[in-house]
Every structure is written in C-alpha cells, then in structure tokens.
Amino acid sequence: MKIRLPRIMMLTPILLSRKTVAKFLLEQKSQVNGASDRDRNISSVMALPLHIMTESGGIRKGDKLRIGFIGLGLMGKPMALHLLEKGYSVCVFNRNKASVNELVARGARAAESPSRVAQESDVVIDMVTDAPDVEQVLLQEDGVIESARKGLIVVDMSTNSPETAILVSSQLAEKGVEFLDAPVSGGDKGAREATLTIMVGGKKEVFDACRPIFQVMGKEIVYMGSAGSGQATKLSNQVAVALHTLATCEALLLGSSYDLPTKDLLRVLTNG
Secondary structure (H helix, E strand, C coil), X not given: CCCCCCHHHHHHHHHHCCHHHHXXXXXXCCCCCCHHHHCCCHHHHHHCCEEEECCCCCEEEEXXXXXXXXXXXXXXXXXXXXXXXXXXXXXXXXXXXXXXXXXXXXXXXXXXXXXXXXXXXXXXXXXXXXXHHHHHHHHCXXXXXXXXXXXXXXXXXXXXXXHHHHHHHHHHHCCCCEEXXXXXXXXXXXXXXXXXXXXXXXXXXXXXXXXXXXXXXXXXXXXXXXXXXXXXXXXXXXXHHHHXXXXXXXXXXXXXXXXXXXXXXXXXXXXX
16 A cells, blocks of 8 residues: 655645744744743732833832723633623723623723723733734724823734734834733633633733733733744744644544544544
C-alpha cells in the first residue's frame, strides 16, 4: 500500500512567508505570569483597591472602575455579564439593541455610541468581529477617540492583527489614552464560564491596573509584552490550532486507507 506524505507539509511555505510576523515575534520580550494569575478567588477582587490611570500618567487608587463594553455578541455579552455580576458599573453599546436591553435589565447602562461609552467609563473594552470593526468603534466618527481624554484605558479583546493593534495604540496615544490588545482563546464556552485565556500586549503598568478586570472574565491571564504582542500571541496560537486540525485530518485519512471506522478513530484521537 502506498503511504503519502501528510499534506500538513504544504503549510511550510505559508509559514515561511510570514516574515514580518516572525520578525515582530522575535523582537518582543515575552513574560509569562505565575501562579498568582491562576488564583481564582474572584469574590475578593471587588474588596481590593482598584487602579486607574491619572491625567499625569501615574496610577491612583479608587473604589471602583467604571467599565464601558462595546460589542455584545456571542463572546462579549457573557463577558460583560460577568463584570456586572461582580459589581462593576458597566456602560454598553451594541448595534443589536436586544443584547443591550438584556444587559440593561441586569443593571448596565446603555450608550448611543462608542464615543458616549468613553465619556462614561474609566476603561473601555471592545469585543467586535475584526480589524475594520475595531477601527470603526475606536478611531472613526462617533468612535471612542472622539471622547478620548488623558488617562482613559482602552482594551481591545477582539481578534485581529498585530499591525492593527500598533496602529490603534499609536493613534490613541496621541490623545493620552492608554491601550492594551488582549485577544482571547477558549471560545463562547470559555466566555460563558469565565475560563478564557487572555493574552495581553501593552504597557506593563496598564496591564497590572486592568488585571482584576481580566480575572473576572478569564482563567489564564498572560502578559506578553508591548503593544501588538497580544495579537501576535493569538496569531501564533491560531497557527498551532490550524496545524493540529490538519494533523487530525491526515490521521483520519490514513485510518480510512486501512478501513478503520472513522467514528471510533476520531474518538481515540480525541481522548488519546
């Protein structure tokens, strides 16, 4: 019987062509946080003093952060609900008003635009579809940047690109706004159960200020380096996921050439 080389090898030219991404990754100083990030005693978080950036660029302590949340889809809605359940003041915006109404019924405040969300918040989180949506809600007309003020923190938890994160960070910095790119993995199940892995790029002191917020929504919170590092980490993670998927397909194809039952083989691959 003829055994073919796995088609997974066909990915090699694609990976080698990502020179800019590889260069970016090599330039980053990665730092993985320790066991403190895995401490899930979230019930005590709201009893701790939280930190927000002052207009002078330092950090001051306050009783509570006002959070803005833009994007209440499959991921964003449960994430915003977790923040409400932990006692945060949350102002929300979403194009689908049904999701807004649901959160308002749970104690959130509604805003008519991302710009208005920024006016009402100390930290603005966006969880939207892709890079064009990120730029629209943060940088364009009626976007967060219109109401930007020194000391505001913007956290983009969407999945897009390192280049978009760096662009947004630089434009917001001109207004004195701090920025973190913090994409997630774990899917909608992780969002519902607050078990997301959150990979964060940006200033370390801003990350530290927002850590209690991340701990409400996720399980593994990892600081990766400067702006764009979070998205670069997510990109690396997605490459690993894609390779794993391709390897599984090759294993199933090999099994079928031996007339193995596909359902049972998949069960072995899933649990083995």
